Amino acid sequence: xxxxxxxxxxxxxxxxxxxxxxxxxxxxxxxxxxxxxxxxxxxxxxxxxxxxxxxxxxxxxxxxxxxxxxxxxxxxxxxxxxxxxxxxxxxxxxxxxxxxxxx
Amino acid sequence: xxxxxxxxxxxxxxxxxxxxxxxxxxxxxxxxxxxxxxxxxxxxxxxxxxxxxxxxxxxxxxxxxxxxxxxxxxxxxxxxxxxxxxxxxxxxxxxxxxxxxxxxxxxxxxxxxxxxxxxxxxxxxxxxxxxxxxxxxxxxxxxxxxxxxxxxxxxxxxxxxxxxxxxxxxxxxxxxxxxxxxxxxxxxxxxxxxxxxxxxxxxxxxxxxxxxxxxxxxxxxxxxxxxxxxxxxxxxxxxxxxxxxxxxxxxxxxxxxxxxxxxxxxxxxxxxxxxxxxxxxxxxxxxxxxxxxxxxxxxxxxxxxxxxxxxxxxxxxxxxxxxxxxxxxxxxxxxxxxxxxxxxxxxxxxxxxxxxxxxxxxxxxxxxxxxxxxxxxxxxxxxxxxxxxxxxxxxxxxxxxxxxxxxxxxxxxxxxxxxxxxxxxxxxxxxxxxxxxxxxxxxxxxxxxxxxxxxxxxxxxxxxxxxxxxxxxxxxxxxxxxxxxxxxxxxxxxxxxxxxxxxxxxxxxxxxxxxxxxxxxxxxxxxxxxxxxxxxxxxxxxxxxxxxxxxxxxxxxxx
Numbered sequence: 001x002x003x004x005x006x007x008x009x010x011x012x013x014x015x016x017x018x019x020x021x022x023x024x025x026x027x028x029x030x031x032x033x034x035x036x037x038x039x040x041x042x043x044x045x046x047x048x049x050x051x052x053x054x055x056x057x058x059x060x061x062x063x064x065x066x067x068x069x070x071x072x073x074x075x076x077x078x079x080x081x082x083x084x085x086x087x088x089x090x091x092x093x094x095x096x097x098x099x100x101x102x103x
Numbered sequence: 104x105x106x107x108x109x110x111x112x113x114x115x116x117x118x119x120x121x122x123x124x125x126x127x128x129x130x131x132x133x134x135x136x137x138x139x140x141x142x143x144x145x146x147x148x149x150x151x152x153x154x155x156x157x158x159x160x161x162x163x164x165x166x167x168x169x170x171x172x173x174x175x176x177x178x179x180x181x182x183x184x185x186x187x188x189x190x191x192x193x194x195x196x197x198x199x200x201x202x203x204x205x206x207x208x209x210x211x212x213x214x215x216x217x218x219x220x221x222x223x224x225x226x227x228x229x230x231x232x233x234x235x236x237x238x239x240x241x242x243x244x245x246x247x248x249x250x251x252x253x254x255x256x257x258x259x260x261x262x263x264x265x266x267x268x269x270x271x272x273x274x275x276x277x278x279x280x281x282x283x284x285x286x287x288x289x290x291x292x293x294x295x296x297x298x299x300x301x302x303x304x305x306x307x308x309x310x311x312x313x314x315x316x317x318x319x320x321x322x323x324x325x326x327x328x329x330x331x332x333x334x335x336x337x338x339x340x341x342x343x344x345x346x347x348x349x350x351x352x353x354x355x356x357x358x359x360x361x362x363x364x365x366x367x368x369x370x371x372x373x374x375x376x377x378x379x380x381x382x383x384x385x386x387x388x389x390x391x392x393x394x395x396x397x398x399x400x401x402x403x404x405x406x407x408x409x410x411x412x413x414x415x416x417x418x419x420x421x422x423x424x425x426x427x428x429x430x431x432x433x434x435x436x437x438x439x440x441x442x443x444x445x446x447x448x449x450x451x452x453x454x455x456x457x458x459x460x461x462x463x464x465x466x467x468x469x470x471x472x473x474x475x476x477x478x479x480x481x482x483x484x485x486x487x488x489x490x491x492x493x494x495x496x497x498x499x500x501x502x503x504x505x506x507x508x509x510x511x512x513x514x515x516x517x518x519x520x521x522x523x524x525x526x527x528x529x530x531x532x533x534x535x536x537x538x539x540x541x542x543x544x545x546x547x548x549x550x551x552x553x554x555x556x557x558x559x560x561x562x563x564x565x566x567x568x569x570x571x572x573x574x575x576x577x578x579x580x581x582x583x584x585x586x587x588x589x590x591x592x593x594x595x596x597x598x599x600x601x602x603x604x605x606x607x608x609x610x611x612x613x614x615x616x617x618x619x620x621x622x623x624x625x626x627x628x629x630x631x632x633x634x635x636x637x638x639x640x641x642x643x644x645x646x647x648x649x650x651x652x653x654x655x656x657x658x659x660x661x662x
Contacts (some may be wrong), residue, residue: 009648019651022288026226033226037219041373044212051208052360056563060345062359068211068418071219072411078222083404086230087397094652101654 005101014097022090029078036074040067138285141470142477146284149321149478153314159341160306160313160319167511168657170518171493175657177312179398179516183405185312186389188319190217190406191413193279193479196322197453199414203421204429204448205457207348207358209547210421214414220380220407221410225403228381230396230651231564237657239490240387240556241498244563247642248572249635251503253559256578258498260555261384263582265491266532267548268385269484269525273533274541276480283457283473292533295480300526302485303492304519305451307326308392311485323409324477326416329456329472333423358425366412368609381547382557385490389513396653417456424455427462434458442449492521543594546611550589553617555582562624564650567643569638570628573616577624584619588612623660 009015043050051064168174177185195217203210236242241257273292280291302310337343345359352358380386390399428434428448436449448454460472496518499510509517559578562569589595591607609615628636649655 004325005654006645006648009652009654010644015652016649022651030223030226033219033222037215037373037377038370040215042366044361044364045369048361048363058350059342060356060359061342062208064208064360065211065341065345067417068208068215069213072414075218075222077409077410079225079404079407082222082226083400086400091397097652098654101652 009097009101012097012100014093014100018090018093018097021093022086025082025085029082033075033078036071040071122550135170139283139470139473141467142473143284143470145470146477149474150289150481153302153310153317153478153481155304155377156313156317157306157310160310164305164307164309167238167497167514169309170515171489171497172388173307173309173312175392175394177392177398179393179401180387180405181312182393182398182402184319184409185315185392186386186402186406186537187409187413188315188322188479188482189386189389190196190410191319191322191479193275193476193485195413196326196417196479197279197456197476199417200421200456200459201452201454202423203418205452206362207352207354207422209649210360210362211414211418214417216376217380217415218411220377221403221407223377224381225400225407228561228564229390229399229403230653232387232390232560233393233399234650234653234656235564235646236391238388238391238497239493240384241283241494241502243504244559244574246563247639247646248563248569248574249639250507252370252571252575254498254502256559256575257556258494258584260382260551260559260578261494261498262491263555264382264384264548264552265494265525267544267551269487269491269529270532270536271541271544271548272480272484272487272538273529274536276477276484277533277537279453279480280477282454288537289534293530295484296526296530296533298481299484299488299529300523302481303488303522304345306487307474308388311489312389312392315482316487318475318478319409322479323413323416325468325472325475325562326413326420328468329423329460329463330416330419333419333459335426336423336463339650344419344426348359348422351429352425365609368611371581371609371611372613374617375546375549375553375610376613377553377565378557379553379613382552382560383549384494384552384556385486387560388486388490388493391432395656403464420456420459423463424459428455428458431462434462473511477595488522488525488529491525492518492572495521540599541598543589543592546594550585550611550613550616551582553613554585554620555579558620558624560616562621566628567640567647569624569629570631570633570639572631572633572636573624573626573628577620577622579618580623581616585612585616588616 051062051067053063055061055063055066164170166174199210199214202213230245232240237263239257239260241254243251244257273295276295277288277292280286281288284291284440295409302314334341334344338349349356349358384388389402393399393402435446437444437446439445448458450457457469457472457476461469464471494512499506500517501514555578558581559574563574588607589612591605592610592612593605593608594610595608596602596605
């Protein structure tokens, strides 16, 4: 990439928009994943009894089982949200940006 | 079985002696079983089929890009399956189901730890990596830094991780095959080594990827069938399954809740699992096999889905084994361990999933699952070998020794020679380590990946202030501290070296070694006021634009 193209991209407001959107979504979703996972880890470390509570009266299944499955599902859903946003909205913006940089 | 021993090791590192059982089948003396012909025949069908693929791939593998990254022509969905295949190892399969079989809920904790690194890789690493790199993660780490020192560091990090992993795989493979097929340990190790070299040298990344994809599909089908049969036996009621399991399990209701763990250990292990994945060279390499950032993102999405689904299956399989295999006639044996009589599953808890396959699908299905477990090992060692070979040929030979002026044919030749050497080394080490306790090795590999490779890769992409000096010193501090802390930890200092008490009390060093790597990389970068350092910082903007937009990124080769 030569300096001209670089300057043109950097000064394009679409670039700033792309960077802002992509990084804020990326960091937000990472934070969500970290909070979910470390919330679980801290619960294991400091309140393991909580996860061992039965789901209902006389039930064997404990709260921890659906929570565990939900964490697995949340990882999948979070990646889905990011990919959907990035592969449509961000990529469109990116494409425009690349076109404009070529001019 | 990228993680054959990953699971076992981490599991062993993290949950202490109780886990000796899960690690037992791969660690201690394994009794050779009667020759299992249906498994052997099915395994050879798999080998013949994958050799056909290797032949097909060999005819399409001409350039360096073909060899290292399958020409960048793998789709997001295919790559997602291949990544999932790297993750769904014989150990994820056998190790985690064994852990559920032994301890119930705790097995789920490990599955979750292995999975949650993936979303973070997607959000922060995947597309930047794809946009900046070509063949190895060192391409990215050295993008605006000095090639020689940074690539030397990255290649060292890669080779250490690959070597530890390979040893663990080879030993695990030998033990597993003794148990499953009734072959001798040494012939199993040699067979794995030879097949690995054949796949990689002839078929390159294209063959390596397709072997992994096929294995992933077969394993997912097999595991789905097992979980389905388990659930159908209880009328598809998880509550009924848990009820029956609690009735027969020695630990009773305790298998439904987590056991006590040390908070620092849990957090440290969590870090190693989450960020280690983002520093494993053979995983990172997979992001260069797709054509662009869009496909790179898709691959993580599919991989996360497949891996998550697989872990839910292993949880059901573990409980199914408690219900249908534990204490059933013909499934248990009494052995003498450390002078005490112990009643265990035939071959140890790691065989829980294997025995369950017989219980739900008869001898033929047992053969099928055994063959899949072996195929898993092969697919993973091939990926490891390719990653190690590319560190030598692309980073050390072409960039460091030839200063970027190597011709492509020579580079590929070096890569193939390295693969053969790695194969020989892997076989020799596999034979040497037969009687050793190698459970700590994959834990070590994960910790090094999280403490050396990951910090440098991450900072090179996100922090303008990173300089060559900071990256190399900080990276090596991360690498060395992870190794030293593991040696001083209970897993090596007490279990292997037979000392009284461990100097470093925790089982996983990542919390400390990773923090040190980040801190020293920062410190030495900030202190670096050389002219070269300011040039390196000045190049960040151009790198950032390329990372974000993909302008100038290497595309798929055309053919």
